[in-house]
Amino acid sequence: MSTQSILASIEGSALADWMRYTNGAMPIVESTHVLAAVLLFGTVLIVDLRLLGVLDASRAFTRVSRETLPLTWLAFGVSVITGSLMFATSAQTYFGNTSFQLKALALLGAGLNMALFQLFTARGVATWSRNAGVPRASRVAGLVSILLWAAVLLLGRWIGFTKGHDFGIPPGVELVFPG
Amino acid sequence: VRAFAEWLSGTPPSVAIQSTVWLVRLLQATHLLTAGVVAVSGLMIALRVLGWQRADVPFEAVWTRFAPWLALSLAAMLATGVAQTLGDPVREFTATSYWVKLALVLSCAVGTLLLTRAARRAPPATGFSLAAKLLAAALIFFWVAIVLLGRMIAYDRAIWGGLSLRA
Numbered sequence: 001m002s003t004q005s006i007l008a009s010i011e012g013s014a015l016a017d018w019m020r021y022t023n024g025a026m027p028i029v030e031s032t033h034v035l036a037a038v039l040l041f042g043t044v045l046i047v048d049l050r051l052l053g054v055l056d057a058s059r060a061f062t063r064v065s066r067e068t069l070p071l072t073w074l075a076f077g078v079s080v081i082t083g084s085l086m087f088a089t090s091a092q093t094y095f096g097n098t099s100f101q102l103k104a105l106a107l108l109g110a111g112l113n114m115a116l117f118q119l120f121t122a123r124g125v126a127t128w129s130r131n132a133g134v135p136r137a138s139r140v141a142g143l144v145s146i147l148l149w150a151a152v153l154l155l156g157r158w159i160g161f162t163k164g165h166d167f168g169i170p171p172g173v174e175l176v177f178p179g
Numbered sequence: 180v181r182a183f184a185e186w187l188s189g190t191p192p193s194v195a196i197q198s199t200v201w202l203v204r205l206l207q208a209t210h211l212l213t214a215g216v217v218a219v220s221g222l223m224i225a226l227r228v229l230g231w232q233r234a235d236v237p238f239e240a241v242w243t244r245f246a247p248w249l250a251l252s253l254a255a256m257l258a259t260g261v262a263q264t265l266g267d268p269v270r271e272f273t274a275t276s277y278w279v280k281l282a283l284v285l286s287c288a289v290g291t292l293l294l295t296r297a298a299r300r301a302p303p304a305t306g307f308s309l310a311a312k313l314l315a316a317a318l319i320f321f322w323v324a325i326v327l328l329g330r331m332i333a334y335d336r337a338i339w340g341g342l343s344l345r346a
Contacts, residue, residue, distance in 0.1 A: 039326075157211055
């Protein structure tokens with residue numbers, strides 16, 4: 001099965017049809033996607049600024065992380081669901097869009113950065129969690145995380161600038177042209 | 180309002196923004212990033228009053244941590260918002276979402292200050308009053324609505340139907 005046929009079958013799915021032909025679905029899903037992405041960035045920033053030692057220095061890193069990350073994961077889950085719904089409506093267009101490809105790369109990078117941090121850098125977290133000074137590798141992970149998540153947000157916006165417009169008209173809606 | 184918006188869109192500053200594509204995109208992107216910092220800072224302050232974030236530290240500590248970020252990012256969000264409005268006044272002024280969003284931003288700014296005053300007066304033994312907690316809950320709803328409405332400006336008729344100023 002080729003990539004194109006997979007993308008075409010996603011576009012032809014019942015979910016994609018629902019998104020396309022339900023009045024108000026796209027605006028609500030897209031706005032919710034923006035909300036989730038924005039909250040994800042804001043909460044990630046709290047954890048990463050602690051990792052950089054810039055803020056919350058008197059608060060243990062593990063504590064900041066434990067109390068903030070549930071919000072981050074919630075926002076991430078909502079953005080994945082809403083993002084998938086939006087993708088389904090024009091899978092082939094999104095797939096070929098450079099901003100979308102770069103956003104996917106930035107997302108992958110952010111995930112990889114987090115995985116490497118959890119697997120290696122955070123191993124000795126008990127020794128520095130309460131310190132204002134954080135090991136260099138952790139600070140680098142924090143900085144990379146901020147840059148990548150900001151890139152995800154900005155590239156997401158850029159998709160809107162470069163994707164073009166869909167002119168699908170829901171069934172039952174009649175266009176009336178003046179004159 | 181539409182006549183004023185149309186006049187505004189013909190003024191030199193508006194034309195300058197409209198004709199600089201990269202500036203429009205930069206303004207929108209910066210507006211989005213600052214919205215993240217604004218919303219989350221406002222949420223953390225409100226969530227502290229509800230006892231759902233940093234309940235182990237006094238309210239003052241949470242205020243000191245998040246208020247400067249809230250104030251600075253709100254200023255940047257407002258500046259980029261004003262510039263975007265100037266760049267496309269007809270689109271913004273004829274959207275119901277735009278005016279509701281503005282009203283909510285103002286409500287959140289005033290509400291957060293009122294919440295802080297109430298939180299500072301709360302006796303440590305009894306904690307925050309019901310009124311303060313209700314205000315915090317309303318602010319959480321408003322911060323979320325502000326971000327949603329920002330995107331909904333593009334879809335005003337689909338969202339508001341007959342209540343849309345574009346109808």
